[in-house]
Each structure stands twice: as C-alpha cells, then as structure tokens.
Amino acid sequence: MALSASADRDEERSPSQTVRAQLALRDLILGGELRPGDRISELPMVDRLGVSRTPVRLALVRLEEEGLLEAIPSGGFAVRSFSERDVFDAIEVRGALEGLAARLAAERGVPADDLLPIRDCLAELDAVVEQSHAGTDAFPAYVELNARFHRLLLDLADSPSVARQVERAATLPFASPSAFVKVQAELPEARTVLTVAQDHHRCVIDAIEGREGTRAEAIMREHARLASRNLRFALRNKAAFELIPGAALLRRRGRT
Amino acid sequence: MALSASADRDEERSPSQTVRAQLALRDLILGGELRPGDRISELPMVDRLGVSRTPVRLALVRLEEEGLLEAIPSGGFAVRSFSERDVFDAIEVRGALEGLAARLAAERGVPADDLLPIRDCLAELDAVVEQSHAGTDAFPAYVELNARFHRLLLDLADSPSVARQVERAATLPFASPSAFVKVQAELPEARTVLTVAQDHHRCVIDAIEGREGTRAEAIMREHARLASRNLRFALRNKAAFELIPGAALLRRRGRT
DNA sequence: GGTATCCATTCTGTATACAGCGCCTGAAAA
C-alpha cells in the first residue's frame, strides 16, 4: 500500500499503460525476477509486459526516480542493489523525517478534532495487538492499520513539503513503516516489540497533543529504530531475511 | 550548481535532447516565463525548445519528480506553486536531513584525512568572508564555496541513502543551501549572518571530529534556520524577494 | 440574460519507425 503511494494518484481511474508497466516492473524487481545489476532492456519488456516501448520507458524513468533503478552511463537502466548500511540509513532517514513531522505537528499545534481519526486508528491498533497476544494471526490487519497510522501522523503535520519527502523516503520497500512487521513476527520477543511499538504510537499522539515537540520527535526516531532492530535480526536469520520486502535487492556482506 | 545535481550525471558528455529540454524548461519555470498554475502543453514546447515531443515529455516527467510540476488529473502537467509555509518547511526538511548527515558522520567517525578537503574549503570560506567584510563583492565565490562545503559535508556522512534524500530535498531551488545567500547580502545585518554562518561551518566540523553527534546535528539544523530568517526578511522586502531563486513560483499570502 | 448543450479544436497517451552508438563475438595474426 505504502509502496505505491507515489503512483496512487495516477491509478485512480483506469490504470494507464504507463502505470501498469510501472507496477509490473516493480513487482518483477521486488520479486527478484530481475536481479540487482541486471540491465533492463526495453524491447524484451515490451514482449513481457504487453505494452509498447513508450510506456515502458516512462515507467523506467519513474522507477529510477523512485530509487529502484539506476541509470547506466552508456544509456538505459539497471536494477539497483543495496548494502546493509543503505537499508539502515534509509530507515534512519525515514525516522528523521517522521520525527520532523511529529515535531512540527506538536509545535504548531493540532486542533482537537483533527486528532480523532488517529485516535480511532490507535484504538483499532490496540484491539489488534490484543488479538495478537491472544495468538490470533492479526498481522495483515496490523500492517494495514500501522500504515494508516503513519499516514495520519503525516496529516497532522499538515505540511506538503514534509509529506512529500517522507513519501519519497518510504518508496524504497524496506524503508516503509510497515516493512519489517513480517520480520518482527518471527522475533522471539515479537510480543514485546509489538507492545513497545504501540506505546510509541500512543505516546507520540500524547506528545503532539501536549505540544511537546522534542518528545514527539524523539519518539518517532526511536520508533523507526525498531525497524533497524528487526533488520539486524533478519540479517542473522535466513528465514526472516526472506520476509524483508525487496530482499532480492539486498546484497549481504561480502558479495558484490 | 546544486540545482542541477540530479541531472549532472546525464549531462557530462553531449547533452541529450531530454536533458536539454529539462534544463530549458527549468529555466523557463524559474525565470517566471511559465507561471504557476500554467498548463504546460507539449506541442507548443516542441516549437519553443526545438526538440520533438518525446524528450519534452521525458523532461516533464523528471521535472514533476523534481517537484517543479504537478500532474493534472485529466493528463499533462502544470507549474506548481508554493506557499510561504511550503518554503519554510522545505528548508526545515533540508536542515533535518543535513543534521542527520552531520550526526551520522560524527557518530560513526571520520578518518582524519577525510577531513582535509572540507577544512581547506573552510579556510577558503574564511578568506572570502574576510574579503566580504572589507567591502569586496565576494558573493559569487561565497556561493560556490558554500555549495562545495555542503557537498563535502554530505561526503563525510558516507551514506548514499542520506545523500540521495538531501539532494532530492535541495532540488527545489529555494531549498538549496545557497538559495538565500543573495538575499542575505541585502540584510542590514548581512555581516553578522555571514559570520555566524561561517562559525556554524567551523563548529560542525569540530563536532564531527570530536564525535559529538547531537551537537553536529543541532548546528546543521540551526544553520538551515539562517535561511528561514533570510526568507522572512525577503517576504517583507520586495527587492529582496526577487532575489529568491524561483521567486516566480511563490504565492504571497492572500493570493491563489 | 443566463444556462445548458453540442461541436470543433487541441491535447495527451500510445505505438512504431529510424538512425546512431556501443558492445560483444569471432576470426585472424603475432
């Protein structure tokens, strides 16, 4: 969901060929069918996607801006690869920007009514976390609600400039707020992390309501670091590693 | 300089038609010949730029990602307009990201040798600031050196993920580190600001060398706020306002 | 006089054709 945020406005009506190509290519890349370093030639993609070169090319340009592809100096595009550090840093960037959003919301103040939707979301999350502790597989619901929470938080900042940058930062699949939820489920301390994450959610809203900017910012940064912790676990656990969205793009230490 | 950072890699050899179109369009927009809200039709641009529709279209897509254009729901693109808040927030975003870069550099540590280039740059800036106090018009040199300093600072963080986001944030002309230098020159307290800015430069390097992450981050944030101050001045001073890069894109309070 | 409707113009999205460049392969010579 959060992955396609940047394209959402385009796909509302009838998905144009360009958007179709963009989504299809993204799936091919994230699914690992196109491996990091692979050059993506347009003509083969024409056959594979069933659209002409023009939309394919447009999609490639967009995916480059999105960060999944890199331009080859002699022309064309190749699938990018990411180091472990790249992923850690991307998470840190998202944390910094979400922290900024939370701080701005807190410092500038939010009308009480505007907090209602996110408080609803928080309550729903509470319920899901409860279910989860009861053993039910509530993760799909959690992912959805978590994504919504982060979106609503952005709304509170009411800042297009900040929102834009956060969205850009979260386009990379493993930098999205929900990227490591699946990994998290595999953790021995899964319940703890879930509880802590939800407490972050609660506290950041309290901080915003109380206009505590520094606190709001610190919480969101720490919140992002939960993802880093999950990442660290996933790097040491083969099964968990495969649960990272876009795992195919990551090169583990030692390989080029 | 910093403005074309994202396109630099493409323009190295012989500027392709697409790059040519992108640069030309950017100039038209920033120069105010294409006004905010204006739809940019492709065919007129074909005549105006002397290239065919394909490169024009590619350039439009890139300029949208860059933030200068917005997609029209029914198709095509229009020149974006920015509120005062948008500009403040864009500056704040850059500050947050440059702060992150500085903090990471400090926390992770930088080999002593890697500090040499930026210390050189700092010394050159010292000289220019000195000249400027002596009355010489040193602003072109200052702009160049200032841009270089900020680039070198990014290098210290040695983080592609962070660098990428900072560059993206700085694509908007008024969010670039050097955006308000010209405005600054018009300030009554121009010398003071210049002195303070240069002290920021010096202190952030010291902080990085001393691995004081929090301090390094705080300095870069405050450094960005100098731009906010300049902006505030420019909003109250017609002559200074025109010195903002991309001033044509800004809508002053009250107008749509 | 205002409003709704219809038509013509104009534009975008898409497909395709063409030229030039680069790269890779294969063969020949040292």
Added chain:
DNA sequence: TTTTCAGGCGCTGTATACAGAATGGATACC
C-alpha cells in the same frame, strides 16, 4: 595462446503518426 581488429547485432534516443478524450467556445433554448 593471446591479442587485436573487424563485423554484426542489439540497444537506446529521438521523431512522428494516430486514436481517444477533454476542454473551450459558440449557439440555441429556457
């Protein structure tokens, strides 16, 4: 056996043609 050169293939960048849709203006009706 290795290196170099030549040839061919594939690829990108660019231009252009075509179809469907939207927009704006003019006209007719209320």
